[in-house]
Amino acid sequence: MEQGTRYIGRSVRSKEAPRHVTGRGRYVDDLALPRMLHACMLRSPYAHARIVAVDATGAAGLPGVKAVITPDEVKRLSRPFKPGRYAAGLRVPIPEYAGAIGKVRYVGEPVAIVAAESRARAEDALELIDVQYDALPAVVTTADAVAPSAPVLYEELGSNVAWQGHVSYGDVDAAFARADRIVRANLKIHRYSSTPLEPFACLAEATPERLTIWCNSQSPDVIYEALSEALGIDAVRVIVPDVGGGFGQKIHLIRKYAVLTALMAVKTGRPVKWIEDRSEHMMAGGHSCEQEFDVEAAVTADGEVLGLTIRDTDDVGGSVSTLTIHFTNKLNNLFNTYKVQHLRLEGRSVLTNKCPVVPNRGIGKPGMCFVWERTMDRVARELGLDPIEVRRRNLVPKEQFPYTTPNGNIHGSGDYQALLDRVLANVGYDEVRRRQQEQREAVARTLSGSRGAPDRARPTTTLLGIGVVIGIEPGGRNAARDMAIFPQSTQMPGAGGVEGATVKIEKNGSVVFTLGSPSCGQSHETTAAQIIADVLGVAPERVSAAGTFDTALSPWGISSSNSGNNFHLYDVGAVHGAAARLRDKVLTLAAHVLKADRESLRIEDGVVYGPAEMTFAELGKIAYGNQALLPPGFEPGLQATYYYSHPHADPLMLPDMQGRVRAQYTFSSAAHAAVVEVDTETGRVRVVRYAIVSDNGTLINPSVVDGQIYGSAAHGISVALGEGFVYDADGQLLTLTLLDYGKSTTLETPRIEVEHYPVPDPFTTLGQKAAGEGAAIPSPAAIASAVEDALAPFGVEVRRLPLSPERVWELINGGDSVGRALSGAPGRT
DSSP, X not given: OOOOOSSTTSOOOOSSHHHHHTTOOOXXXXXXXXXXXXXXXXXXXXXXXXXXXXXXXXXXXXXXXXXXXOHHHHHHHOOOBOOOGGGTTOSSOOOBOSSOOSEEOSTTOEEEEEEESSHHHHHHHHTTOEEEEEEOOOOOSHHHHTSTTOOOSOTTTSXXXXXXXXXXXXXXXXXXXHOSEEEEEEEEEOOOOOOOSSOOEEEEEEOSSOEEEEEOOSOHHHHHHHHHHHHOOSOEEEEXXXXXXXXXXXXXXXXXXXXXXXXXXXXXXXXXXXXXXXHHHHHHSOBOOEEEEEEEEEEOTTSOEEEEEEEEEEEEETOSXXXXXXXXXXXXXXXXXBOOOEEEEEEEEEEOSSOOBOOOTTTTHHHHHHHHHHHHHHHHHHHTOOHHHHHHHHBOOGGGOSEEOTTSOEEOOOOHHHHHHHHHHHHTHHHHHHHHHHHHHHHHHHHHHTTTSOGGGSOOOEEEEEEEEEEEEEEEEOTTGGGGGOTTOSOOSOOSOOEEEXXXXXXXXXXXXXESSOOSSSOHHHHHHHHHHHHHTOOGGGEEEOOSEETTTSOOOTTOSSOTTOIIIXXXXXXXXXXXXXXXXXXXXXXHHHXXXXXXXXXXXXXXXXXXXXXXXXXXXXXXXXXXXSOTTOOSSSEEEEEEOOTTOOSSSSOOTTOOOOOEEEEEEEEEEEEEEEETTTOOEEEEEEEEEEEOBSOSOHHHHHHHHHHHHHHHHHHHHTOOOOBOTTSOBSOOSHHHHTOOOTTTSOOEEEEEOOOOOTTSXXXXXXOSSGGGTTHHXXXXXXXXXXXXXXXXXXXXXXXXXXXXXXXXXXXXXXXHHHHXXXXXX
């Protein structure tokens, strides 16, 4: 008998929240092992310098210090990392070790590691390590880095342009030849971070049997492979306990610290714990990529975009290990929600003496969305058209779904026009425009009457603006995506995705499950329990996780990474598959014991109903303890493991010679509307309303999806309004604390108004789509559009982020005076 849906689609009680809010979560720093040592890292004070000599004698002799590892020992005791898929574009091989060898290339790069009986003693020892540096000139902008006379970070490359390449789809030249107009823009997005509450943390123990590491990595496979490669150890176990936020920060650079911590554990023969502090994380934990785009759009007189060319320069910082990661991630939303068929994306990765770049919530995709949405506004402005109508003119119509983009992505379902219509209605678009026009006229009259008065007598002016944008949120990474820029390559690092899950009914009838990937606070336990509860016919309260991720116990595959919006596709598919297999086993056993037809049985609240009733506990006792009652050929026990791979991964799971590839497999979408007030005297921007209409397909737990939308929108808004990293000309980080960094608080964050407009995906297990990154992708563009709209009387164009008060003030005061601008130029409506 078919099982009905009872829990999918409901906001059931969280499994994780009670332990987290009551202090019962177990993070790496909560763990302690007998004889455990505490480690600290010595970091470079220079952005660019040669390491002449390191003398650790004083530190090693300090009472309580058990070992010091210097660059020479790192090189002698470990191997360099193998180039990953994100460094596949290197022209020549460059060995990269866990620590600096011979040279430092950014402030904060790890130079040495100390282990002592206490953290305080380890910190004291750092001050006794004498490092002689030969300081070199630093390059901190891409313009300086590509200059012919610029100092080179890696001599092997002979240049700071470490990679360049392109992808091209359709006939771009023909599209530009047919255009009525070419619209151009130079756009920039700055460096920022998601600043997870818990920085990096590792605890390593080396025994004769194996090397075990507890690490708060989002991608245990990265740690597993790094330890195996760098230390030459086959028996590696990676355990991921509770994680205090990831957002991409804990995918890549953390491997360096895992290797250094493990190397110290091997050297001392004792467990070693290393906990990164906030300042360390800010300077060296990885940043999102600063990106600059030169954009040209070929358009018709009525606003149709025929083609686009984009020249993308990525500032990748001081490491070669993530050269192309931001470029290839733009393939995920390369065409956004638009039906444009012709596009060329040229890219180059430029090395600078700044922190290396890492994945960050939406990696690459916020930049791509920013390009599209700023371009749509620019087209409207130059052609004198309404920006909403320009978007409507170019959106993919709903009757074309499933829609295949020119670069090979398949959008399974969607209704972009409906999202736009609903967000306009929800935010009261026409009313905002009416108020805006009245306000501009009133302000113009006031300022006109105050002409000739001293500046201090001029009234403060607040201008209203609205920005409406639309974007997609890709999910379910294809491991072969990054090879789209190297279609001639015969060595694929992987393809598609594989993820596992195990579901088990215990002897007492309770249900436990094991996921194949770690969670970083996204309620994976809750969501998985709901799915299992629906499939097995039990209450979610009776379903629990067996534990956190453990490579020795978890059924993991290439997609066992808390990244790339993988959970909704791979883990959900694996959990559902394992539960379905287990349900089949339960019905087979129950039908045999009850001497009934399987099809006549039903399961409700952990009880199988047929000619008689049997509880899960009764079936468990038989499955684990009474072979005589088992059907012939029935495997004892009530447990099932299922490995999921997307059944619709082809076509284009592997890139073709045109660089077309299924970069990701599902595509959520959302329309965002931001209403802002801009104080023209101070440049301060206040977001007075922020509305989202989102299509995430089938909602398994609406509260969980809402939480992801709230958090990602808040981050994107904060990014747009000022948070970010700033360096001086010598490569010193000036925003080392959260106060200097400018993270928005709840006072600056507006209430996020969310409406769901789900269009189920026909290709996923439950019709679900991604939800983990979504609102962080369009929100920077929405704020930029709203601020530009507010400042339209000044003729201001918002080309770069962040829009801090200083930046906005400069935009305002870069043109005519406030009075002349407001009284002499009509507002755009």
